[in-house]
Amino acid sequence: MKKLLLSALLLFTVSLCFGQKNLVSYDDLGYLLRNNINKADTFFIAKGYNLINKDIKKRTRIYKLTIPGGTYASFNLRNDGRRMYVEIETNELEQYNLIYNSIAQYVNKESTTNDVQVFVVKDLGTIYIMVNDTTPYNPLRRTYTIQVVSDKSITAYN
DSSP, X not given: OHHHHHHHHHHHHHHHHHHTTTSOOHHHHHHHHHSOHHHHHHHHHXXXXXXXXXXXXXXXXXXEEEETTTEXXXXXXXXXXXXXXXXXXXXXXXXXXXXXXXXXXXXXXXXXXXXXXXXXXXXXEEEEEEEEEOSXXXXXXXXXXXXXXXXXXXXXXX
């Protein structure tokens, strides 16, 4: 009985870890902000995202992952000189929870208004999270827009 319970617990833990392998956390955001936009191509392709749009002149890239169950995660990267800006649009609750829980121990300052949650995160920058209802309305789904603005001291390597 103990072996069966232990193996079920192990199987659950492994499936939970593989379930989040495509999602992005605090460490992944730090990697994206500190490296150039070309390394983001390799990073997102390895995670299973598709490159939707690549504009070399504007230095922008859009990656999208369609998740089974009708959810998605879309990343819009913009390289502005030395700094990288990341915008995440998703209706996957696990993506929001992963970012929220992974930055929890690094939050220096937090504020909330009716529409926006703002987190100043150590060694990362400022994260703005906006939550909206989905169109068409679904009480179980919400659209999360997460914008990450890096600190002035964080620059992307060329």
